[in-house]
Amino acid sequence: MQLKLSDRIMKPDFQGEFTASILAAAASPDIISFAGGLPNPVSFPIPEMEAATKKVLEENGVTALQYSSTQGWPALRKWIAKRYETMGVYDVSADDIIVTNGSQQALAMIGAVMINPGDEVIVEDPTYLVALQSFHVFDPSVLTVTMNPDGIDCDELAEVVKNHPEAKFAYLIPNFQNPTGLSYTQEVHDRVVEIFKSSNVLLLEDNPYREIRFAGTATDSFGKELGEQCCMLGTFSKIITPGMRIGWICVRNKELKAKLLNYKSTADLHTNIFSQMVLAQYLADNDVDEHISKIKALYKAKSDFMVECLKKYLPEGCDLTPTEGGMFLWVTLPNGLSALQLYYKALEKGVAICPGDPFYEYKRDVSSFRVNYSNSTDEAIEKGVKILGEACKEMMEA
């Protein structure tokens, strides 16, 4: 039989092919991988999850195993809504939350309900590669805005928003941006609010790492000032478990919410209700802030140690973007050296990094790369960074 596929799936997928090859390379047990973004198992509350499951199945087993609603488990949505108070937003209700199969599904849902082929969307440059990949499925025209050390470049953003009033949305990651690890300062935050207030563009705020801040002060959610003009994505993947695939969209525009629910109902009916209830039970019975404080302490130590190793082993001229939280560091090679070339060279020596290219919509052969510290032992960090340093030196001497 000759297979007849859709044009949609036959398009080139730079990000997808790239990550597939990185994952394949990093899957070898002999490789020290800084390429992925796996949380440390310290963030998985295993005995507490066992207790929560027992309680859910004994007290409410039929509901946990039956079909459920597309929007998600009310107790879980209530917890999520309340959590926005820690981000300065006090008027979110459980009714504004849609539970998704990981926040990745939220990206796909937003793409599906908003993007016609050729529609403009605005992203940070660089940005989360899987967001680019999810949006590409719907063939948008992607407008990029430079990321500066203090957050998105506001002059550029103002210009893009002004010149492209029909842009569907801007996808922004204000805390520990992926891949740069940078956060928006209060000043940048305030200017972004002003830019969007006078526009008709939806702000899509993604905040997967916000809870993992080990220094500095976080800005509030853009939802505080922008109300229903801001859709907020979130996830339990970095603070409790990615394996359960539970994320959410906080959407206060009623029409957009209805359309997202319509789309999700055809995409997979609803998110695993068993896991939603177990997670809600865990959250009700445990002090999640105490749990998160353990993650923060560990990640701070790992980040500090990796920074120390990078400073020690990388050759002079490498630039290290400072971060105050999250799971990644962003390094730039001197003299326009190719991060992709470093990726191949380091891989030969047994270390995987994530070169910057797939995080950019247009730029190729960039000099920056991303390294992850959350799930490596200190021993692996030291050994891996040392090898990385040797690979850099060889490139600089070549």
Place this chain on the structure above:
Amino acid sequence: MQLKLSDRIMKPDFQGEFTASILAAAASPDIISFAGGLPNPVSFPIPEMEAATKKVLEENGVTALQYSSTQGWPALRKWIAKRYETMGVYDVSADDIIVTNGSQQALAMIGAVMINPGDEVIVEDPTYLVALQSFHVFDPSVLTVTMNPDGIDCDELAEVVKNHPEAKFAYLIPNFQNPTGLSYTQEVHDRVVEIFKSSNVLLLEDNPYREIRFAGTATDSFGKELGEQCCMLGTFSKIITPGMRIGWICVRNKELKAKLLNYKSTADLHTNIFSQMVLAQYLADNDVDEHISKIKALYKAKSDFMVECLKKYLPEGCDLTPTEGGMFLWVTLPNGLSALQLYYKALEKGVAICPGDPFYEYKRDVSSFRVNYSNSTDEAIEKGVKILGEACKEMMEA
């Protein structure tokens, strides 16, 4: 802010609007609902699931809560592959299985990787309304083939396949078809095989109810004779739990498999691994056939009782399609009376049914309706069918 949505989501969605209104109507505690398709809680092995969860978390907790692979948990895929032996297919391997977020996601994935706008797809007439809805997202041209008491109309099917060689796939439900409850006879099965063998059209076999046969003999899967020309969808929703949203695609064409995995990786990365591992543990530690025999005994009793009530309370001239399994009965009113009108009339009296209209791509104001028996008490069945009979009589006398 003025919302700017995609054309995709603004299209009319007859099936979606219809089911939403039925679900809303049936959600009232005062309504006896035969409209949905909820499994009976007898199919939920609650204590066994608790034991399986405990074992998974204690022995393999980190894996259960960490990110995982897009294709799914190997032990679960192995079980599913082996199960095809009960359907006459001995050459399925774990590598041919993709675990999906319910078989509904499988429908959406197939639509995404195969359908360009205007592409032809073939369906039974009537067919599963959510399959129609899932395919509509991708704007196909839908070709319909009549369902007869012995299965799909083979003369019509042969004609359609011959005249539309470029059709992307045919979506068929050979056992206890939704909504009619009909199954393909061996003769029809054999003719269908011949029709597809000489064509270039993929056969998409959906079999959610196959395990719940309480009379007669099942035909084998079309995958036995058609090999990689047949993609098989399956689900644990009707035999163990729909709440965990675990279904699958069995795809033996390597290129199609790769594209489905690409698409799923952007749609939601992977299916909940915690639930996949719990389910695999349950399957390893329990006799699933013994479990299914309990479901079959209960559903047979409920089906028999509902048939008895329908014969007793519906007026003369109503036609009842016999079934040998599954969860539904299909009833046709005499003299072209409108099932939709009956739906409204019965709802006023406190009983919800599912009128036939949304199961058809083109036909409207049909005389048939679907009733579900799996999750109602005998008391509710008798009371509800009696009211349905009264509503019918009023319509016939009007």
